[in-house]
Amino acid sequence: MYIKLKYVIGLASIVCLTSCRQTENKPSFIEENISFAQEQLGNAISVIEASGKPLNPVTLKKDSTIHYCSYGDWRSGFFPGTIWYLYELTGNETYLPLARKYTKAIEKAKTLTSHHDIGFIVNCSFGNGLRLTGDTAYKSVMIEAAKSLSTRFRPAVGAIQSWNVNRGWQGKRNWECPVIIDNMMNLELLFEATKLSGDSSFYKIAVSHADRTLAEQFRPDGSCYHVVDYSLEDGSVRHRHTAQGYSHESVWSRGQAWAIYGFTMCYRETGDKRYLNQAIKTFNCIIHHDNLPVDLIPYWDMDAPGIPNEPRDASSASCMAAALYEISTYDIPKAASYKAYADRIMMHLSSPAYRAAPGTNGNFLLMHSVGSIPHNNEIDVPLNYADYYFMEALKRKKDLEHL
Numbered sequence: 251m252y253i254k255l256k257y258v259i260g261l262a263s264i265v266c267l268t269s270c271r272q273t274e275n276k277p278s279f280i281e282e283n284i285s286f287a288q289e290q291l292g293n294a295i296s297v298i299e300a301s302g303k304p305l306n307p308v309t310l311k312k313d314s315t316i317h318y319c320s321y322g323d324w325r326s327g328f329f330p331g332t333i334w335y336l337y338e339l340t341g342n343e344t345y346l347p348l349a350r351k352y353t354k355a356i357e358k359a360k361t362l363t364s365h366h367d368i369g370f371i372v373n374c375s376f377g378n379g380l381r382l383t384g385d386t387a388y389k390s391v392m393i394e395a396a397k398s399l400s401t402r403f404r405p406a407v408g409a410i411q412s413w414n415v416n417r418g419w420q421g422k423r424n425w426e427c428p429v430i431i432d433n434m435m436n437l438e439l440l441f442e443a444t445k446l447s448g449d450s451s452f453y454k455i456a457v458s459h460a461d462r463t464l465a466e467q468f469r470p471d472g473s474c475y476h477v478v479d480y481s482l483e484d485g486s487v488r489h490r491h492t493a494q495g496y497s498h499e500s501v502w503s504r505g506q507a508w509a510i511y512g513f514t515m516c517y518r519e520t521g522d523k524r525y526l527n528q529a530i531k532t533f534n535c536i537i538h539h540d541n542l543p544v545d546l547i548p549y550w551d552m553d554a555p556g557i558p559n560e561p562r563d564a565s566s567a568s569c570m571a572a573a574l575y576e577i578s579t580y581d582i583p584k585a586a587s588y589k590a591y592a593d594r595i596m597m598h599l600s601s602p603a604y605r606a607a608p609g610t611n612g613n614f615l616l617m618h619s620v621g622s623i624p625h626n627n628e629i630d631v632p633l634n635y636a637d638y639y640f641m642e643a644l645k646r647k648k649d650l651e652h653l
């Protein structure tokens with residue numbers, strides 16, 4: 251009964267969305283979101299500019315002050331990237347020097363070799379800057395960053411090691427070479443670096459990593475594990491674990507979003523249909539999950555024990571929406587249905603249930619994301635990566651609708 255009701259309501263919202271489209275003009279949804287982003291990010295920019303420092307906002311702390319990060323934090327590329335999207339979506343030249351300044355402020359990240367997140371950091375900031383300006387200095391940063399990321403490739407495993415295990419909480423997990431599903435997102439930097447440099451070694455590392463992940467990180471139902479730990483000696487699998495999900499066998503939502511986005515991107519870069527098939531299989535697992543709410547914004551973990559009284563994760567939803575828009579462009583059965591799902595997600599993320607009122611929410615765009623419940627960290631808060639993928643999804647939707 252619950253499932254049937256869910257689909258009836260879901261169908262009703264598609265019908266509503268379709269008829270709304272017919273009666274209202276499409277640009278209003280996109281333009282209204284762009285104008286909201288201009289206002290809210292404009293507030294964030296004013297705070298940063300008034301400080302005279304290159305502050306890089308990440309989230310709101312429990313005391314309601316903003317947490318800013320430095321270049322080495324895995325989230326340091328998202329705010330600069332969001333400003334690049336703001337520049338692109340508005341065409342307003344006043345954002346260009348700001349996007350450049352916030353990007354330049356994290357350039358030191360190009361030499362990071364202590365974790366895998368350099369792909370997130372450098373591709374979202376410098377990658378967008380390069381795409382929009384063609385600046386050759388950005389090109390050099392991308393190639394240097396790809397070299398840094400490549401130092402973490404472990405030939406015995408055929409994959410990039412995500413985390414070091416010699417200290418911190420990772421040091422207490424008895425792991426040897428943990429590879430997390432998030433790492434799929436870092437591969438885009440490697441694909442780009444091969445195109446920019448002509449050096450195919452980056453491409454080969456990316457494909458090897460994607461292939462090993464495809465072979466080891468998924469369950470038969472299409473959902474993925476968060477962490478696969480490998481032996482550095484012979485490359486065999488030692489553990490299949492979670493770090494940020496509810497349990498080792500549960501469906502941690504952001505992990506699914508990283509897998510859907512990451513394998514879709516790998517299909518774009520290689521043309522290998524197995525990658526797209528996996529992205530779609532993982533999406534099907536989430537979309538048909540009994541616990542998926544009607545508004546399609548996942549719980550932080552789809553198997554969390556307190557559902558329906560568990561926090562949602564808007565960051566998973568926005569990342570998934572961005573990927574679904576891309577999937578909808580490929581020559582596959584029911585391609586348009588992926589755009590319809592993305593549109594539904596975006597409609598709900600843009601509603602007052604998830605989108606902040608201007609001037610609130612620490613000037614972040616979206617409310618209700620989760621960093622890591624097992625670490626008791628960032629629960630039901632705004633997160634800069636939810637905003638980044640929201641802006642990216644908005645841009646992709648705008649392109650698809652030729653607006």
Ligand code: GLY
Binds near residue numbers: 432621
């Ligand atoms: N890459 C870390 C996260 O998804 O929280």
